[in-house]
Amino acid sequence: MIRAIATLLIFLLPLAAQAQTETSDDVTYAKMKIPRTPLRWIIDTPTAGMLPRGSFDLDFRTFAGGGMQTSLGIGLMSRFSIGLGYGASRVFTDTMPDWNPRLEFLLKYKLLDQSTGLPAIAVGYSSQGYGRFDEDHGRFQVKSPGFYMVFSKDFDIYTSPAGLHWGINYSFENDIDDDPSAFLGFNTDLGDDMLFLAEYDFALNDNKRDIPYGRGRGFLNMGVAWYLTDRLSLELDLKNLMRNRNDADAIDREARLVYVEYFY
Secondary structure: OHHHHHHHHHHHHHHHHHHHHHHOOHHHHHOOOOOOOOOOEOOOOEOOOOOOOOEEEEEEEEEOOOEEEEEEEEEEEOOEEEEEEEEEEOOOOOOOOEEOOOOEEEEEEEEEOOOOOOOEEEEEEEOOOEEEEEOOOOEEEEOOOEEEEEEEEEEEEOOEEEEEEEEEEEOOOOOOOOOOEEEEEEEEEOOOOEEEEEEEEOOOOOOOOOOOOOOOOOEEEEEEEEEOOOOEEEEEEEEOOOOOOOOOOOOEEEEEEEEEEEOO
8 A cells, every 4th residue: 555655656746846847936935835726625525625727636545455546626617626536445455456336426516705704615416435335235435425515614723724614415325324414624734734634524324233334423534634745745544533334443544645737
């Protein structure tokens, strides 16, 4: 798994360095924090942040059991983005990968920008769940958000920028438990090039005890994102801190690599 992340870094770092040289003023850049695109998710839960118009991102993330998920997001407009996701378990093992049965789709539309008294608001749809796909139950280990509405509000903690995010969602991976759910997220800067991330998914749609998931505790995840350049970030996450899954006897440890580029 570490070898795979290192290989991706070796491939993407030269691209990011070249893009930075071509598009940023070196003097201005040296005097400011590393610029970055708006935060579009915490770890698994969405925010109201959007990809800039005319940009795209490549998102690579590992999960337990040697698996990997990838997604491609495209900022078609300043308020509208689309994306595709795909993955497989047992990628970083000595056995054949177990490929997911289908492509997943992601859509997001920003309804309202943040103002002094109001948060930013976005609605979206994502069929991309997280972890291994369980074909017997027709779902991911952690259900996809499905349709969601999310609210995001930026503020400062002393001199450090921070953000609070909250929302509701309805997943279509609901053969057994079809309740709507809710989520909370928080982020804050750690210096000039790092972010602390924390989220809690109430998982109200995944607390039935007759399936190997959901003990009714919800999913608590935390992580740190390091912005290597303005286009490339590496994230290390600790997931399922409350051990909410019946099939998990330890905390999940995952890595994530995100690269952003522009069409112009």
